[in-house]
Amino acid sequence: MANNVKKHIDISNFKNILFDCDGVLWHGQKVHNGAVETINRIRAMGKRVLFVTNNSSNARFDYFHKIAVLGFKPVDETDVFCSAHSAALLITKAWKPDSKVFVVGTMAMGHALELLGRKWTGVKPEASLSDYDTSPRNIAANTTDLDDKIDFVLVGLDHNLSYRRLIKAATYLANPDCRLIATNRDQRLVIDQGDRCLTIPGTGVIVRAVEEASGRVAELVGKPERIMFDEMVAEHGIDPSETLIVGDNLETDILFGKNCGITTVLVTSGCSTEEDIERLNIYPDYLLNDINDLLI
Amino acid sequence: KTTRKIDKALVDEIIRTTDNFLFDCDGVLWRGHGIIPGCSETVHKLIKMGKRVFYVTNNSSKTRAQVVEKCIKFGYPAQKENILGTAYSSAMYLQNIGFSGKLFMVGNPSMAEELDSVGIKYTGLGPDVLPEGHNSFDDMVHFQKEWTPDPEVTGVLVGMDVHLSYRKMIKAATYASNKDNLFLATNEDKAFPHEDHVVVPGTGSIVAAVKTPTRREPTIIGKPSSTMFDLLHETHDIDAKRSIMVGDSLHTDIAMASHCGMRSLLVLSGIDSVESIETVKKSSHPDSAQIPDYF
Numbered sequence: 001m002a003n004n005v006k007k008h009i010d011i012s013n014f015k016n017i018l019f020d021c022d023g024v025l026w027h028g029q030k031v032h033n034g035a036v037e038t039i040n041r042i043r044a045m046g047k048r049v050l051f052v053t054n055n056s057s058n059a060r061f062d063y064f065h066k067i068a069v070l071g072f073k074p075v076d077e078t079d080v081f082c083s084a085h086s087a088a089l090l091i092t093k094a095w096k097p098d099s100k101v102f103v104v105g106t107m108a109m110g111h112a113l114e115l116l117g118r119k120w121t122g123v124k125p126e127a128s129l130s131d132y133d134t135s136p137r138n139i140a141a142n143t144t145d146l147d148d149k150i151d152f153v154l155v156g157l158d159h160n161l162s163y164r165r166l167i168k169a170a171t172y173l174a175n176p177d178c179r180l181i182a183t184n185r186d187q188r189l190v191i192d193q194g195d196r197c198l199t200i201p202g203t204g205v206i207v208r209a210v211e212e213a214s215g216r217v218a219e220l221v222g223k224p225e226r227i228m229f230d231e232m233v234a235e236h237g238i239d240p241s242e243t244l245i246v247g248d249n250l251e252t253d254i255l256f257g258k259n260c261g262i263t264t265v266l267v268t269s270g271c272s273t274e275e276d277i278e279r280l281n282i283y284p285d286y287l288l289n290d291i292n293d294l295l296i
Numbered sequence: 297k298t299t300r301k302i303d304k305a306l307v308d309e310i311i312r313t314t315d316n317f318l319f320d321c322d323g324v325l326w327r328g329h330g331i332i333p334g335c336s337e338t339v340h341k342l343i344k345m346g347k348r349v350f351y352v353t354n355n356s357s358k359t360r361a362q363v364v365e366k367c368i369k370f371g372y373p374a375q376k377e378n379i380l381g382t383a384y385s386s387a388m389y390l391q392n393i394g395f396s397g398k399l400f401m402v403g404n405p406s407m408a409e410e411l412d413s414v415g416i417k418y419t420g421l422g423p424d425v426l427p428e429g430h431n432s433f434d435d436m437v438h439f440q441k442e443w444t445p446d447p448e449v450t451g452v453l454v455g456m457d458v459h460l461s462y463r464k465m466i467k468a469a470t471y472a473s474n475k476d477n478l479f480l481a482t483n484e485d486k487a488f489p490h491e492d493h494v495v496v497p498g499t500g501s502i503v504a505a506v507k508t509p510t511r512r513e514p515t516i517i518g519k520p521s522s523t524m525f526d527l528l529h530e531t532h533d534i535d536a537k538r539s540i541m542v543g544d545s546l547h548t549d550i551a552m553a554s555h556c557g558m559r560s561l562l563v564l565s566g567i568d569s570v571e572s573i574e575t576v577k578k579s580s581h582p583d584s585a586q587i588p589d590y591f
Contacts, residue, residue, distance in 0.1 A: 163459070200509075205469075212503075
């Protein structure tokens with residue numbers, strides 16, 4: 001068992017606390033019991049509270065709005081770090097004149113690019129297959145709406161993924177100067193309601209399909225990569241030695257913490273369990289039941 | 297192992313010691329829609345010499361009858377009995393293990409036809425999308441709240457499916473995540489060999505879309521697994537030591553030959569080149585199964 005992981009934490013020495021959202025603060029649309037009060041008390045202690053999420057389905061403003069509506073009070077949109085925004089920032093930094101992004105993902109990812117003035121295509125369902133489109137080769141031959149300016153293929157949670165989408169992504173990526181960027185690699189969400197147990201594919205699955213189709217490896221923007229932390233440092237000037245991350249996913253949140261040199265807290269209110277610690281060989285500094293245990 | 301370049305002396309040695317010639321199709325017999333000059337004459341000569349010829353392809357979008365049609369069109373002598381494709385081989389594999397349940401099939405009409413031939417039940421063929429105008433993010437969330445798996449499904453079979461969709465991926469992942477369900481895939485080839493600038497993604501991308509969230513590896517029917525060779529051995533009693541596999545892909549054709557104890561010949565008319573052999577040798581974990589005997 002995870003014997004060397006501490007089960008109690010004193011947060012007085014941490015000036016900055018980063019919170020993952022899904023599985024920590026809320027579960028879908030439902031706030032985790034007591035989470036709002038806990039966050040308010042932590043703020044009242046004078047600490048800086050930041051929100052960090054891999055979920056590519058919402059833009060920065062959407063999260064700011066959701067966080068506010070659920071009762072948490074972010075001070076500013078700049079307290080929110082999400083993969084759609086970070087991907088748009090990364091692409092902006094590498095922008096070439098006349099460039100375009102092919103988005104295998106959400107409308108929010110497109111909006112995040114637009115906000116920074118970047119042109120993009122994709123997201124909407126591809127042209128549906130006709131009766132003549134019977135074989136992969138036929139369909140490829142009939143895929144004539146290819147754009148010749150694509151310098152980036154950006155992958156997130158694409159509900160409109162199709163074979164035609166893979167044809168386009170792989171064709172753009174046949175150019176070695178076209179970069180393949182992914183918001184995150186979260187693999188799945190399990191909906192377990194006893195008699196009904198569904199496995200919902202995550203963005204990581206879309207990424208793997210594009211990687212196999214193109215023979216390329218994606219550059220990752222989200223946790224566990226430290227890109228979002230570097231943005232926090234740039235925007236808020238935070239010191240890693242005074243910073244804590246609270247997350248429910250060992251492979252993203254806790255590894256992210258280790259990559260950034262900050263203290264890590266795993267809460268078991270979400271996807272990772274205590275048994276996963278030893279199975280995955282990823283040891284957080286602290287193990288708590290949920291966010292409220294930060295103040296015990 | 298060193299790969300020897302074919303010369304007249306080697307050809308004579310191979311002819312002397314080989315009864316059965318197994319040919320991959322794409323990149324060996326033809327290239328997409330294009331003929332490879334001289335090859336059909338070679339196959340005719342082998343048959344005249346009394347050799348047995350078999351065509352072994354990972355293509356899951358063709359029934360054996362459809363492969364025969366293409367072979368004949370390109371001038372190769374063929375009948376169903378000397379063809380092995382993954383659509384047929386998957387059906388035979390399932391029949392051999394006595395599969396009696398229902399499959400969720402992420403596949404195509406040819407796979408369906410081969411399953412029908414052996415009376416295996418399946419569901420999932422064709423498009424699976426939310427109706428236009430009702431395909432918003434909220435509609436997808438609603439579908440996830442409403443959909444219940446079919447309790448009759450006891451296995452998942454994945455092959456080339458041009459109607460891949462997120463909704464189908466949810467269903468396939470759900471069925472395949474259940475460890476009591478059989479999980480099979482025809483093959484994991486990355487791309488179809490193609491002539492123009494448009495890439496034709498292979499079945500590997502479809503399989504990745506299904507298997508990734510399940511934390512399971514499907515049983516692979518096609519090359520480099522030995523299943524298709526085992527089927528040939530069963531029906532035609534072929535001796536691996538007197539057989540040679542001729543293919544254009546180190547990862548599938550040559551590796552399968554190694555796994556089955558057959559000799560292998562890499563032809564350079566398709567996917568891999570002499571440099572590809574060097575790349576395999578120099579990699580961090582070299583896979584010796586991919587080194588051909590001849591090229």
